[in-house]
Amino acid sequence: MLSVAKFTFNPFQENTYVVHNGSQxxxxxxxxxxxxxxxxxxxxxxxxxxxxxxxxxxHAHIDHVFGCAWxxxxxxxxxxxxxxxxxxxxxAPQVARMYGLPFEEGAGPGGxxxxxxxxxxxxxxxEILFVPGHAPGHVALFSTEQRxxxxxxxxFREGDPFEAIxxxxxxxxxxxxxxxxxxxxVQGFHFPGEVIGLNAIDGHLYPCDAVALDTVMLCRFSxxxxxxxxxxxxxxxxxxxxxxxxxxGRAALLAGDWTADQRVAAFLVGMSRRLSxxxxxxxxxQLTMARTDIANYxxxxxxxxxxxxxxxxxxxLLAVERRDVSLLDxxxxxxxxxxxxxx
Numbered sequence: 001m002l003s004v005a006k007f008t009f010n011p012f013q014e015n016t017y018v019v020h021n022g023s024q025x026x027x028x029x030x031x032x033x034x035x036x037x038x039x040x041x042x043x044x045x046x047x048x049x050x051x052x053x054x055x056x057x058x059h060a061h062i063d064h065v066f067g068c069a070w071x072x073x074x075x076x077x078x079x080x081x082x083x084x085x086x087x088x089x090x091x092a093p094q095v096a097r098m099y100g101l102p103f104e105e106g107a108g109p110g111g112x113x114x115x116x117x118x119x120x121x122x123x124x125x126x127e128i129l130f131v132p133g134h135a136p137g138h139v140a141l142f143s144t145e146q147r148x149x150x151x152x153x154x155x156f157r158e159g160d161p162f163e164a165i166x167x168x169x170x171x172x173x174x175x176x177x178x179x180x181x182x183x184x185x186v187q188g189f190h191f192p193g194e195v196i197g198l199n200a201i202d203g204h205l206y207p208c209d210a211v212a213l214d215t216v217m218l219c220r221f222s223x224x225x226x227x228x229x230x231x232x233x234x235x236x237x238x239x240x241x242x243x244x245x246x247x248x249g250r251a252a253l254l255a256g257d258w259t260a261d262q263r264v265a266a267f268l269v270g271m272s273r274r275l276s277x278x279x280x281x282x283x284x285x286q287l288t289m290a291r292t293d294i295a296n297y298x299x300x301x302x303x304x305x306x307x308x309x310x311x312x313x314x315x316x317l318l319a320v321e322r323r324d325v326s327l328l329d330x331x332x333x334x335x336x337x338x339x340x341x342x343x
Contacts, residue, residue, distance in 0.1 A: 012063035027052035030067030057081040059135035060088035069106030078110025085137030153212035162200035172288040186297040265336035
């Protein structure tokens with residue numbers, strides 16, 4: 001039986017995991033950023049009489065590799081990752097300099113993680129799933145026996161105890177659920193200035209997964225403390241109700257029998273307005289989510305979304321360059337979206 005311990009490290013609030021069976025341990029995405037965080041992780045391992053045998057990266061974004069040098073120095077481990085992320089790992093020092101953050105370059109890479117491979121800890125196994133999109137070599141580790149997955153950048157999982165809501169300060173967060181057959185269903189996307197976790201208030205458990213689609217920074221608020229404060233400050237209580245009402249309204253938007261063009265237009269207009277309300281451009285933005293995630297959310301086939309975007313571009317409504325979108329004729333796009341947005 002595998003157990004999972006989670007640590008939140010570095011300025012990006014990255015999740016570092018230790019997966020163990022009581023005697024053997026796997027270190028995943030070591031984000032420990034400074035001496036205090038290194039000591040915290042090392043002390044926990046010592047207290048539980050664990051020495052990590054392998055170091056695994058779900059992907060090599062900067063926030064996931066801060067502790068690789070420490071893990072090599074302390075335990076002699078080299079990072080194992082998908083070969084498509086070797087370039088990201090090599091470029092980590094340069095990315096750290098761009099953020100103005102100190103970074104100790106480590107050794108490696110070590111072994112390769114590829115689709116269909118397995119990682120064993122005694123009698124327990126984790127399947128390696130290749131899930132590119134968030135990063136070129138992004139992998140997830142799936143326990144078929146215990147039905148959990150470590151995908152990297154999961155902020156909370158369905159069924160986790162509800163302790164806090166979080167405001168997104170930077171990046172994009174996807175919320176989703178996974179059915180019994182392993183199919184993911186995207187519930188929404190959350191941008192800077194928006195709040196995640198409000199839908200957990202009723203059952204005291206998070207009812208969905210929250211996954212960072214890029215490097216995300218969060219500001220977490222203890223809900224028990226906020227609820228006490230809201231009872232004393234009517235303005236805060238009204239704001240919480242407003243946020244809850246907005247989330248319910250968004251969830252209902254796509255429930256009708258709308259065309260694919262209307263759905264895509266409503267998605268783009270909604271994204272434009274939400275970003276504009278927070279000081280970003282209303283006509284130029286980046287689709288930080290994969291086309292497959294957009295299609296899943298809109299209940300369309302991925303090829304349908306691509307076809308609609310291509311047709312809109314041919315008609316002069318917008319321009320698409322990879323993930324960059326420019327709304328060239330916003331009035332026509334808004335008119336197309338109006339029936340869904342109730343305007």
